[in-house]
Amino acid sequence: MSDRQRVVVKIGSSLLANEEHLTLRYAFMHGVMEDVARLRDEGIDVVLTSSGAVAIGLSTIGVAPEEAGLLDKQAAAACGQPLLMNAYKQIALEYGFDIAQVLVTLDDLEDRRRFLNTKNTITRLIERGVMPIVNENNSVTTAELKVGDNDRLAAKVAQMVQADKLVILTSVDGLYDRNPEDEGAQHVPVVEDVSEYLEVTSSVSALGTGGMLTKMRAANMAQNAGVETIIGQGEVDRPVSALLKDERRHTKCVALGDPDSSWAIWLTDRLQQAGGLVVDEAMAEKLRKDRADIGRCDIVSVQGEFSKGDVLHIYDEDGEELARGMSNFTSAEILLLARNTDSTPSELLGYESKPRIIAADNMAVIQDHHLTWEAPTESVTLVG
Ligand SMILES: Nc1ncnc2c1ncn2[C@@H]1O[C@H](COP(=O)(O)OP(=O)(O)O)[C@@H](O)[C@H]1O
Numbered sequence: 323m324s325d326r327q328r329v330v331v332k333i334g335s336s337l338l339a340n341e342e343h344l345t346l347r348y349a350f351m352h353g354v355m356e357d358v359a360r361l362r363d364e365g366i367d368v369v370l371t372s373s374g375a376v377a378i379g380l381s382t383i384g385v386a387p388e389e390a391g392l393l394d395k396q397a398a399a400a401c402g403q404p405l406l407m408n409a410y411k412q413i414a415l416e417y418g419f420d421i422a423q424v425l426v427t428l429d430d431l432e433d434r435r436r437f438l439n440t441k442n443t444i445t446r447l448i449e450r451g452v453m454p455i456v457n458e459n460n461s462v463t464t465a466e467l468k469v470g471d472n473d474r475l476a477a478k479v480a481q482m483v484q485a486d487k488l489v490i491l492t493s494v495d496g497l498y499d500r501n502p503e504d505e506g507a508q509h510v511p512v513v514e515d516v517s518e519y520l521e522v523t524s525s526v527s528a529l530g531t532g533g534m535l536t537k538m539r540a541a542n543m544a545q546n547a548g549v550e551t552i553i554g555q556g557e558v559d560r561p562v563s564a565l566l567k568d569e570r571r572h573t574k575c576v577a578l579g580d581p582d583s584s585w586a587i588w589l590t591d592r593l594q595q596a597g598g599l600v601v602d603e604a605m606a607e608k609l610r611k612d613r614a615d616i617g618r619c620d621i622v623s624v625q626g627e628f629s630k631g632d633v634l635h636i637y638d639e640d641g642e643e644l645a646r647g648m649s650n651f652t653s654a655e656i657l658l659l660a661r662n663t664d665s666t667p668s669e670l671l672g673y674e675s676k677p678r679i680i681a682a683d684n685m686a687v688i689q690d691h692h693l694t695w696e697a698p699t700e701s702v703t704l705v706g
Pocket residue numbers: 333334335336337373491492493494496497498499500501502503522523524525526527528529530531532533534
């Protein structure tokens with residue numbers, strides 16, 4: 323086992339792109355890469371999650387950020403991503419190391435097999451001394467199927483590589499108790515419970531995507547996996563090491579001391595909601611205590627259209643989220659099974675199948691440290 327540390331660093335668009343001309347900010351990139359080179363010498367492997375492809379590419383297609391629709395952003399990402407990687411590569415080589423591009427889509431993180439495949443690629447790059455630079459492949463993402471923000475993408479990468487720390491470099495020196503532009507806004511140095519700050523973090527910078535809200539959500543995902551998150555200003559000398567060494571003001575989101583297993587973490591920290599199940603009170607009571615197999619007789623309603631293997635959010639009849647678990651059936655199959663409990667699964671489905679809708683082994687119960695999701699309001703299909 324290597325004694326080198328792993329740090330995931332996320333760099334926001336506002337640091338990488340000049341706001342007026344939408345060109346790359348080379349001097350900033352030089353500063354970060356020099357810092358990374360030094361950290362590597364000190365035994366810290368860095369994985370970058372870099373935004374900027376869309377912002378940079380908008381100048382190529384001649385569209386202003388505030389006017390860009392989905393198609394413009396897809397086209398811009400295709401133009402900007404190679405420019406970004408070319409710059410990273412040239413600068414990294416000047417500092418004596420090499421980089422690699424890892425472009426992912428939602429399914430590369432939400433589908434277990436693809437998640438492990440992505441993990442293997444990133445891990446092997448680190449082991450071979452090459453710095454992975456991860457971004458979402460925005461040229462092919464749609465409004466519905468996307469990670470959407472690189473803060474949570476970076477948190478997923480931190481979970482994936484079991485990072486020691488997640489450093490989020492942005493245009494402010496951390497979290498404030500309200501929009502930092504507002505008079506009297508106070509800096510928050512330490513966050514234990516991110517849910518206290520979700521209401522105060524809505525605005526974004528001109529080029530940013532999720533603002534402080536997605537950073538808080540990302541910090542929660544990291545803390546669930548035992549990873550501390552540091553959010554700080556990127557526009558300073560040695561931005562990463564200054565934050566790691568506590569030399570600059572920042573916000574620290576503490577890590578859970580006793581994180582769940584990586585399987586439970588993967589099940590609970592979702593990027594999108596694939597679908598939901600409402601269970602009856604008897605099953606809800608069980609799930610409030612521990613994991614349990616969910617059978618077809620326990621289900622009250624099915625929410626959304628989903629596939630076999632999707633991770634579902636499980637609610638009680640009052641809409642309280644209780645657990646998340648991997649479905650053994652499609653939504654249509656569950657409706658058929660739950661509406662016709664007198665018939666066997668093989669009679670209904672035409673094949674032999676496991677009797678459980680969700681097995682306890684493929685489930686994680688919601689705990690106080692998880693951020694819960696609202697039950698989907700659309701396409702709720704009542705059984706019966
Ligand atoms: N409560 C808050 N504390 C700190 N920053 C906040 C808060 N609410 C909104 N923001 C805004 O979040 C922005 C940073 O997020 P974002 O624009 O998405 O940057 P990035 O491109 O680095 O991800 C800052 O410009 C800041 O004004």
